[in-house]
Amino acid sequence: MLSSGPSLTISSRLLFKFVLKIFYGSIVVENSDLIPPDGQPCIVCANHSNSLTDALCVRHAAVRHPTLSTLTTVTPPKKRNLLRLTAKATQFGKKTFTSWLIESAGTVPIKRRSDYSEDVQVDNTDVMSHLMDALELGDAVCLFPEGKSRYHPTMAPLKTGVARIVSDVLSRNRDDPDFAIYIQNCSITYTHRQHWRSDVLVTYHPPMRFTPKDNPELLKPVDYANIRQLTENMHQQISQGTVDAPSWEILRSAKCAANIYAPLGTRMSLGDYVRLVKAYIDVFGLAYAPVLQGGDEGKDGASLREEDERIRRLCADLKVYQDQLVHLGAKDDRIRRPLNPYTVTYRMVIRLTWSLLLLSLSIPGLLLWFPVFLTTAYSVHNFKKSGPVWDTWDEIAQYKLIYGLMSGLCVWVGATLATLPFAGITFFAIPLLMWMTLRWLEDAIAAFRAFVSLLRLLCAGSTTLAKLGETRKDLHERVRELSMKYMQLPENPEDHFSSSGGKHKGRVGSTAWESSTKYFSLRRRRKRDWNETLRLYDVVDFPQINSLD
Template sequence: MLRRVVEQIFGVALRIFFRRIELDGLSRVPSEGPVMFVLNHPNALIDPAFLLCLSPRPVSFLAKAPLFKTPVLGAIVRAFDSIPVYRRQDEGGARVDNQDTFRHARELLLRGRAVAIFPEGTSHSDPDLKPMKTGAARIALGTGLEDLTIIPAGLFYTAKARFRSDALVYFGAPLSVPYAPLDARGEPPPGAVAALTRDIDVALRAVTLHGDDHEILALVERTSEIFAAASEEAWSVAEAFELRQKLLTGHARLRARDPARLDALVARVLRYERDLAELGLGPDHLAPHNITFAASLRYALRSLFALGIVFPLALAGTAIHYLAYRISGMVAARVAGQFEDMLATGKLLAAMTFFPLTWLVVGLGAGYAWGLKAGLVAGLLFAPIAGWAALHFWERFATVRAAAHGLGLFLVRRNLLAHLSDERRAIRAEILALADVVA
């Protein structure tokens, strides 16, 4: 029961923190039988929360041992049938023994359960994957199961530490586990472990974004946004991820084949971004041919109506939750320090603490002033609903403000807006042409 409660609470919290969450490749996940998920690890406790709360089947995670000793978190990881993994860095560099860990994981797999593990061994913000640990291969080979399937699952975040960004869980092509003879301790031979670890590394790279440095990843991110905006179509998170993968591959190939043409494209992208920044626009700005007076008027009237209807409730929600929102951000920044991969976890856990406390204070205040029923309604219904209204009001307001800015530029600097639109299409065309060159 605790697991179901935690799943529901964290599931709701994740869908509030992230604007869009997508699970792609679910058809590759077997509905029954032993399965091992192997995942990259860029976002601390957010990463396991996705699979634990949104996986098509129950999963038991291998988690670092210190979590089991942490108040509250310890109860949560135990509720999910997690298995402690002992690491040297957690034990002051002392030698560790994970034989019981591997035995427990194998027992779950032998019972047809699903187990998940982070082969990198630690959460991080490096541009590339860390070297794979051998634990996943040792567990898988040690089961001796012929029907065990390894599913690589890539975790992708458009901005992993930012509130209301997008996230994707991308399930890749399954790996079969070859037979390997076991020694007297039930351990597979080192050669088989090394070979399967290499296969896991290749499979995980196929479902993740990784580059030589952060600068290249940032360039690819911005270029993909320009390319997608030029298509004037709505893109799913999975499509945006696949586009970035292709751009990363193309960047590496073009750097080797035609660096001069690549540098010219990069310079063009940078000039375009500089022009956008001077006008306060994003790459998704409307082209002049998409702007008409009638359509703008209809959009303005609909937006004003929608914003006007929810404004009183949103104003109350903003007043109620603003302090908790700010405190959550400050606490998360203090806890995360220089570790960006911890920031989203800090924000989520802080918000899950301070927002309910805020609702409790509102309920107690209303109950003191108007009685028990009023307190229950205020704390359990009014405050959360007002918070939801505030969230959607300010998101819609930001969209309306951006649209109004674009319309203003259309009216006073239409030729410049047309030039930017043409340049965006030209950059997209050049990328497509370069794709043909490196294909």
């Protein structure tokens, strides 16, 4: 029987929060106030693209807020003090840190047919019965209706399990007119799911409410078409809140279009950035839909329209332009606002000097971080060999989190014991030094990345940059026309997003005081570009996938 106590201990909640705060630059949560309050049966459903990290990210989002507690750490304790997580049964009962982590969170094991041979009976009847009992008590249950995590640009079709649970619970309470059960859909978006110091967006959508009185079509005996329709409604709501793309190429071109429409420096929240990219994905995907379906009959039986052809040409040209930027090692902003050689040289000196200064400050802390980086790099390198991209890369972040945490704790304990006479000081000083080193390292790498970009611009020559500038002007006009004519986006994105973007900005304000305070913030690095990661180059490409499941 499922315990009615809290599903997560305080120590493990703090552990989850600590690990995610180190790995990701920021985790932005939207609309957590929409979550049904405690005592209301609720099934939290989210897309599943990053294995165990998905559950931890939703969990962390609530813990980081002073009034939030444990809904996967994104739910106010006054609204939710309990969440039942679920995970595949094969991850339980092992003598591994991952298994302990999952079990310590009070996670419920679910058997998947794909994890067992044909001669093994897979039966989740008892588990589902207990979950329904928990829902009837007013608990919340977290499920990932895609069924399994995978590294893919688009969501998998949702399984009908959630809709069937709702149907079963409603049927068991058909005589109670006041009984209501909610489906709380949630979209999780990673700017770069497997990279250090990238960002995460967790968006909650308006909950779906069901009662025996209002939804008799879900009472047994139920028409399976109603189950499929509910599942499709869930899919649409979740997919609209994340970068769900038909292909990696369309996603890449959509990001390029978003950068051209709202250039570097636009004060844009992470949520606005994700929704902008999603808008271009929808337009490009619609234009390519007839081609992907293998015919010309994609819209009301008519042949491809001229507008579709223009949009597809724009998408292809954006890909070529992004390829040129990657080859040059430059951001779009360097082409939009070209610099003369003297300014480039001056900025190179400033960037290199600042990078070396910060790197010098980081050397003591880097000695502590070196075992962590080495351990995670080695574990991930070996793990990538275990299977194809689409079946392994969704677990890279999980491996980095787990091995990074274990090696980091070993470094902390080892360094404290090595300085035993001063252990009372070093016990607190070591994690503080490691955190400050990480912050300095972020700025140092960003500065060096800018130095390399400027150097390559200087070496490229004025002729190459001029040609690329003309290409960008043409793309800007076409993207602008598409944005306003077909997408109803505002004419001036910089003014629009700066006034509507909320408090999570991608860039600091124009005043010197705001710029200075945000730049030296200990909590997170000031970002002008949500695409930033802890790497020496901009991550804009995706791994090639030769086989899809």
